[in-house]
Amino acid sequence: xxxxxxxxxPVAQPPSETAEIxxxxxxxxxxxxxxxxxxIVYVTINDYLHLTAYTTMTGRTITCSYRVLAAxxxxxxxxxxxxxxxxxxxxDAYETMPEGxxxxxxxxxxxxxxxxxxxxxxxxxxxxxxxxxxxxQPLFSDYILSGATWGWPGxxxxxxxxxxxxxxxxxxxxxxxxxxxxxGPSTNRRWRVVSGSVGLTTSATAGNRQVAVQVWxxxxxxxxxxxxxxxxxxxxxxxxxxxxxPFYTPAGGTQVVIPLEPDVFLEQAAxxxxxxxxxxxxxxxxxxxxxxxxxxxxxx
Numbered sequence: 240x241x242x243x244x245x246x247x248x249p250v251a252q253p254p255s256e257t258a259e260i261x262x263x264x265x266x267x268x269x270x271x272x273x274x275x276x277x278x279i280v281y282v283t284i285n286d287y288l289h290l291t292a293y294t295t296m297t298g299r300t301i302t303c304s305y306r307v308l309a310a311x312x313x314x315x316x317x318x319x320x321x322x323x324x325x326x327x328x329x330x331d332a333y334e335t336m337p338e339g340x341x342x343x344x345x346x347x348x349x350x351x352x353x354x355x356x357x358x359x360x361x362x363x364x365x366x367x368x369x370x371x372x373x374x375x376q377p378l379f380s381d382y383i384l385s386g387a388t389w390g391w392p393g394x395x396x397x398x399x400x401x402x403x404x405x406x407x408x409x410x411x412x413x414x415x416x417x418x419x420x421x422x423g424p425s426t427n428r429r430w431r432v433v434s435g436s437v438g439l440t441t442s443a444t445a446g447n448r449q450v451a452v453q454v455w456x457x458x459x460x461x462x463x464x465x466x467x468x469x470x471x472x473x474x475x476x477x478x479x480x481x482x483x484x485p486f487y488t489p490a491g492g493t494q495v496v497i498p499l500e501p502d503v504f505l506e507q508a509a510x511x512x513x514x515x516x517x518x519x520x521x522x523x524x525x526x527x528x529x530x531x532x533x534x535x536x537x538x539x
Contacts (some may be wrong), residue, residue, distance in 0.1 A: 246386050260379040277308055278340035280364065280376065287369055288334040288344065290321055291361040293427060293535045295405075297325040299358055301383070302347050303332070303390075309339040327427035333369050344378060345390035352385040356405030359535040362391065382535075400429060404534040411437070411527040420527040424509035429536045434482030435529035437513045442521025443474045449516040452481045453498050455506035466516065469495050476525075479513060506536065 268390060271385040282288075290303050304318040315337050323330035344362060352358050361380040367373030379392040382399075411420045420437045424430045441448055454462045469492055471477045481497040511529070515522060 246463050246523050275478050276340060278342055280341040280378075281339070282307065282336040282364060283338045284336065285367060286336045287365045287534040288317075288319070288336055289363050289365040289369065289375070290319065290332045290334075290346075291537075292321050292323045292330050292358065293327050294323050294358045295327050295428070295533070295535065296324060296352065296357050298349075298441040299323065299325075299352065300349050301358070301360060303334070303344065303362065305334075305344040307337050307339040308342055309337055313341065314342070325392075327425065327428075329538065330368075333365070335499055336364075344390065345388050346379070348383050348385055350385045352383070354405045355382045355384070355403055356532075356534050359399055359537060360389070361537075399536055400534045404429075404431070404532040406433070406530070406532045408528050411529075419512040419514045420524050421510045421512040422455050422527065422529040422535065424505055424507055424531075426507055427508065427536050427538055429534045430505040432482075432499065432505065432511055432532045433532060434480065434484075435511070435527065436478060436480045437469065437527030438476060438478045438525030439513075439515060440476040440523050440525065441471055441473050442519055444519045444521060445473050446517060446519055447472055448518065448522065450477070450479050450495070451514045451516055452479075452499065452511065453514055454503060454505070454511045455509060457506060461490055463500060464505070465497050465499065467495050467497050473519075481513070515529070 288303070288305060290301065292301050300320055300322045302318065302320050304316070307315045309315050317334060319332050319334045321330055321332040346360055346362065348358055360383050362378045364376040364378065368378065377396055379389065379394040379396065381389065381395045381397045383389045409422065411422055414457065422435060439448070439450060447471055449466055451464055451466040453464040456462055467479065476493065478494050479497060481499055481501055483501050484496055485498055513527065
């Protein structure tokens with residue numbers, strides 16, 4: 240009895256669908272060794288994000304948001320808000336940081352801030368308790384406006400008087416029937432005088448009066464002074480304008496221009512005022528107004 244010339248072998252089974260590999264080579268590869276950190280700022284739980292703000296506007300709220308890449312690879316988000324008073328006084332807010340790389344920090348302000356010189360912000364990392372302020376790492380310092388996002392990275396570290404300020408008109412801070420008409424910046428502000436105007440009505444008492452413009456520094460020392468070339472007689476009303484313009488007296492002589500130097504800067508406690516030389520009983524100033532360019536001048 241002979242043996243068969245061949246024996247049937249095992250029948251191959253088709254591969255299961257679940258065993259097929261569908262993955263493709265990734266389009267982007269990531270290095271895992273010798274790579275740069277994702278940020279130049281690393282924070283720990285002992286650090287604080289510190290926001291300082293000054294404003295001359297009512298009802299302004301600054302919102303600060305940040306992102307941190309934590310050690311577990313998760314991105315953590317946080318933020319804080321700050322509503323400083325409208326008198327240019329300092330306001331501060333602190334946020335405890337999670338440990339990781341600080342990726343970004345942004346600042347926004349609610350609507351209505353359309354001109355530089357009205358809201359000044361400073362953002363830094365304070366290492367250690369805020370009361371000790373062991374070390375501060377500055378991130379951002381500049382004026383911020385509505386309708387835009389500001390912050391780090393990409394934001395400036397500027398000085399408050401860099402660039403243009405906020406231009407507006409301000410009435411005389413005091414004065415009246417028997418006093419000069421003084422103008423001066425409030426706390427934490429700096430002015431550049433553009434122009435100003437004031438009126439003087441003299442009584443019937445005989446005698447000529449002469450109006451002058453004087454500038455006094457914060458220590459009460461007179462810096463500059465210019466007198467009108469026109470004498471004002473009794474029972475008249477003259478209007479005086481001062482600014483960086485030449486002397487000018489139009490026909491009739493009741494409107495007089497008094498020149499000033501090109502750049503007259505005033506800081507806190509400094510004043511520019513109109514003075515009536517030869518002032519007599521019954522003379523009276525009308526309400527004066529001054530047009531200035533203003534910057535916030537922060538204090539520590």
